[in-house]
Structures are given as structure tokens and as C-alpha cells.
Amino acid sequence: MVWQSPIAPGISWYQATLPERPTYPALDGSTTADVAVIGGGFTGLQAACQLAEDGVDVVLIDTARFGDGASGRNGGQLGTGQHWWPEEMETKLGEQRSQAFFRVAEDAKSHLLDFARGHKINIDFKPGQLSVAHKEVWNTAFAAMSTLWLNTITIRTCRL
Numbered sequence: 001m002v003w004q005s006p007i008a009p010g011i012s013w014y015q016a017t018l019p020e021r022p023t024y025p026a027l028d029g030s031t032t033a034d035v036a037v038i039g040g041g042f043t044g045l046q047a048a049c050q051l052a053e054d055g056v057d058v059v060l061i062d063t064a065r066f067g068d069g070a071s072g073r074n075g076g077q078l079g080t081g082q083h084w085w086p087e088e089m090e091t092k093l094g095e096q097r098s099q100a101f102f103r104v105a106e107d108a109k110s111h112l113l114d115f116a117r118g119h120k121i122n123i124d125f126k127p128g129q130l131s132v133a134h135k136e137v138w139n140t141a142f143a144a145m146s147t148l149w150l151n152t153i154t155i156r157t158c159r160l
């Protein structure tokens with residue numbers, strides 16, 4: 001019977017199409033480590049992996065299974081963007097800090113690709129991003145976004 005995670009609604013496409021994940025024993029009170037990372041999504045897995053590679057004695061703990069949270073159910077898109085549109089961010093944070101956020105996101109994307117390459121993980125990466133405005137009112141925001149991408153981020157082509 002397919003295992004239903006208590007924190008995930010239904011069965012994700014990833015779970016439905018991949019073989020069973022490995023299981024790990026529950027903590028019994030005897031585990032020791034220098035660092036305990038709580039939560040085995042992308043954030044915790046990456047932190048634990050980096051610490052382990054640096055020789056730190058680390059243990060990764062999850063209340064469900066690794067990847068049962070948002071990380072195991074997301075769209076798999078490696079895109080550029082923030083929760084706010086560029087002009088909203090600039091109003092709230094100022095131009096420099098706003099652009100810094102976009103650069104951090106670009107660095108994160110490079111890091112992910114380097115990590116996959118370094119660990120020989122085939123992530124079936126397809127470069128490019130399609131942003132679809134399904135309301136005319138969004139056209140202005142999309143134009144601002146494409147200008148920002150071309151001017152401040154290492155995007156080579158951007159078509160409206």
C-alpha cells in the first residue's frame with residue numbers, strides 16, 4: 001500500500017513515479033552529534049550535506065520523511081523571480097537591496113546546478129523560463145521584469 005505522509009495532501013507526482021525511498025530509524029535517545037539539522041527538505045538536506053562534506057558530525061531529523069514537505073511537491077522550476085514584482089520590491093526595499101535579492105536568487109540557481117554537477121545527479125535541467133500573463137493588467141509588470149532581468153541579471157535573451 002502506498003504510504004500517505006501526514007504532512008502531504010495526496011500522493012505527489014514524484015512519489016508516484018519514483019521507487020520507494022529509503023527509510024531511517026526513529027531517534028531512540030542515544031544519537032549524538034555536533035549539529036542537528038531539523039527538517040529534511042531542500043534547505044535541511046543541503047545544510048546537512050554541506051556540513052557532512054566539511055567533516056562536521058551532523059544528524060538530519062524530520063518529523064515525516066525527507067522530501068515530504070514543499071520540496072517533494074514543487075513544480076521543479078528553476079526560475080528567476082521573487083514574491084514581489086521588481087517595482088514593488090524597489091518601493092519597499094530600495095533599488096540596491098531589491099537587486100541584491102535577485103542576485104542572491106541567481107547565485108542560488110548557479111549553486112544548485114554546480115551541486116548537481118559535482119554530485120553527478122541528473123536533474124534533467126532544461127534552461128529557460130516561460131512566464132505567462134493571463135491578465136492584460138500584468139503586461140506592465142512583465143515588461144518591468146524583463147527590463148530588470150536584462151539589465152541586472154545574467155539573462156541573455158528575454159522576449160515579450
Ligand SMILES: Cc1cc2nc3c(=O)[nH]c(=O)nc-3n(C[C@H](O)[C@H](O)[C@H](O)COP(=O)(O)OP(=O)(O)OC[C@H]3O[C@@H](n4cnc5c(N)ncnc54)[C@H](O)[C@@H]3O)c2cc1C
Nearest residue numbers: 039040041042043044062063064069070071074075076077
Ligand atoms: C506546490 C508547490 C510548488 C512549488 N514550486 C516551486 C518551483 O517550481 N520552483 C521553486 O523554486 N520553488 C517552488 N516551490 C517552493 C519550494 O518548494 C520551497 O521553497 C522549498 O521546497 C522549501 O524547502 P524547505 O527545505 O525550506 O522546506 P520543506 O521542503 O517544506 O521541508 C521542511 C521539512 O521540515 C520538516 N519539519 C517541519 N517541522 C518539523 C519539526 N518540528 N521537526 C522535524 N521536522 C520538521 C517537514 O516534515 C519537512 O520535511 C513550490 C512549493 C510548493 C508547495
